[in-house]
Amino acid sequence: MSQTLVPPTPKARPSTTKTGLGLAALTAIVVGSMIGSGIFALPSQMAGSAAPGPLIIGWAITGVGMLTLAFVFQTLATRKPEIDGGVYGYARAGFGNYIGFTAAFGYWVSAWVGNVAYLVLLFSTLGYFFPQFEGGATLPAIIGASILLWIVHAMTLRGIQTAAFVNVVVTFAKVVPILVFIAIAAVGFKADLFGADFWGRTTQIDGAPLGDTMTQVKNMMLVTVWVFIGIEGAAVYSQRAAKRKDVGRATVLGFAGVLALLLLVNLLSYGLMAQADLAGVPDPSMAGVLANEVGSWGAAFISIGLVMSLLGALIAWVMLCVEILRLPAVEHVMPKVLARENKHGAPANALWLTNLCVQALLLWTLANESTYTNLVYLATSLILLPYLWSAAYQVLLALRGETYESGHGRARDLIIGVVALGYAVWLVYAGGWQYLLVAALFYLAGTALYLWARKESRLPAFTKAELAVAAVVALTSVAAVALMATGNLSVL
DSSP, X not given: OOXXXXXXXXXXXXXXXXXXXXXXXXXXXXXXXXXXXXXXXXXXXXXXXXXXXXXXXXXXXXXXXXXXXXXXXXXXXXXXXXXXXTHHXXXXXXXXXXXXXXXXXXXHHHHHHHHHHHHHHHHHHHTTTOGGGTTSOSHHHHXXXXXXXXXXXXXXXXXXXXXXXXXXXXXXXHHHHHHHHHHHHHHHOOHHHHTTTTTOSSOEETTEEOOSHHHHHHHHHHHHTXXXXXXXXXXXXXXXXXXXXXXXXXXXHHHHHHHHHHXXXXXXXXXXXXXXXXXXXXXSHHHXXXXXXXXXXXXXXXXXXXXXXXXXXXXXXXXXXXXXXXXXXXXXXXXXXXXOOOTTSOXXXXXXXXXXXXXXXXXXXXHOGGGHHHHHHHHHHHHHHHHXXXXXXXXXXXXXXXXXXXXXXXXXXXXXXXXXXXXXXXXXXXXXXXXXXXXXXXXXXXXXXXXXXXXXXXXXXXXXXXXXXXXXXXXXXXXXXXXXXXXXXXXX
8 A cells, every 4th residue: 555545744752761772772661571381381292292303393483483583673673664563553654643653552452451361360370389379360460460560560650661671681581491401401401302202103192193293383373472462662762772683683682592592491491300290280380390300399480480580581571561542642643632742751541551461361361271272372362463464564665666676685675574574374264253343343342442543633534445444344343243142252
C-alpha cells in the first residue's frame, strides 16, 4: 500500500527522560524480555519432541528464521531512524494507521496477558520453598503476585531509567544460574549418551515413537515459537535510545546471546540423561536435570534462577507495555490520555491501565486456573502479527527502492525480508487458527480506542483500504462468536 495512507503527523514528542537508554540497557531489555521461563523448561520439552539429530536441524531453521527477523529490526532502525515504536511504527508507516493500531494493541494485550503468566509461574516456582504458593494460582500466591505487581508499578512510575537500570541488574543475575548449569553440564557431558539414538529411530516417549525426522523437526519447532518472543524489545524503545544505531546492535546482540544459551542448555542436556528419562523430568526441567547431576541443591539453585528470570521478564514487559501505548497516543492512533507522562517521564496513565488489566486477570485466574495455558497461547498469537507487518515493511521498502538510492544492500535486504516474512507467516500458522479467531475479538473491542483517538484529533477514522480491514476484523469476530456459541471454538 502507498504511504499516503498515513497522513503527515508531527514528530513524536521526545520523552521527558533526561538521558537516553544505552546499549547495555537496550540489550538487557531484549534479553530480559526473551528469557522468561522457556529456557528453564527446555530440556524436557525438547526431549519429548525430537532426538539430537532432528533437534539440530530444527534449531538451524529456527535460528535462521529468527536471525532474519533480528536483521529486519536492525535494518529498519538504521534505514528509517525517524520511525519510533518498532513493530507499531513499522506497521503504521507501511500499511496505514489502523494496521499500526492493531499492531500496537495486539502487542499490548499480548504483553500484559504474558505478565500474568510470569507472575503465576513466579509464585508457582516459589512453591518449591513455600508450599502455600504451590501451583501459583492459590489465594496466597495471587495475593503475593498482586503485591509484587504494584511494587514494580511504583518503581516504573519513578521513571523508565530507574526500571531499565533494575532490569540490567536482574538480567545479569538471572543469566548466572544458566551459565552455571551450562558449565556443570559441559563437565558431565557423555558423548555416547548424546549419540545413542541420534535420529530417534528407537526412542519412545510414553510408549509412542518420535516419528520420522521431519515429524520430529516440526514438533520441536512448535516449541521454539514461544522462546524468542521479545526479540523486538529494543526496537519498541527506539525513541528512548541514547543512540539510534544502538537499537539494531542491541537486537542482534541480545538475539545471539539468547540463542547461544538456548542451544547449549538444550543440547548438553541430552548428554546427561537418556532421552526418555529427560522427557519425563517435571518442569522446570533444568532444575531436575541439575539435581540429577549434583544433588538437591541443584534444584534449589535453578529455582532461584527461575524466580530471578521471571522477575526480570516481568519488569521488561511492564516497560514494553507502557511504551507501546504511549507512542500511538502521541501520533493520534490511541487516545491522548495514554501519552501523558508524570514528572519522572513515565507514561503514568498507560501504566495504570496496563497493571489494572493485569490485576483483573490475576483475580480471574484464581477462579479459572485451568484456562491459564490457553491464555498464554492466545497472548503469543497476538504478538506474531506485528512481526509479520515488520518483515512485510522491509520487503516493501526494498521493492520500492526507498532509502536505497545508491542501490547498495537492496538485494540483500530484500532476500532477508522475504525469508523473515515467510518465517513470520509460518509462526502465525503454527499459532493455530482458533487463536487468530479469538484475537479478532480483541482487535474489534480495541477498535473503540482507535475511533476515540481519531475523533478527539478530528481526523478521518478509516481510509477505504482500512475500512475493508476493519470489516474483515468484524466479520471474523462474528464467526468467532458463532463458533463459541455452538461449542466449536474454545480457547479461554
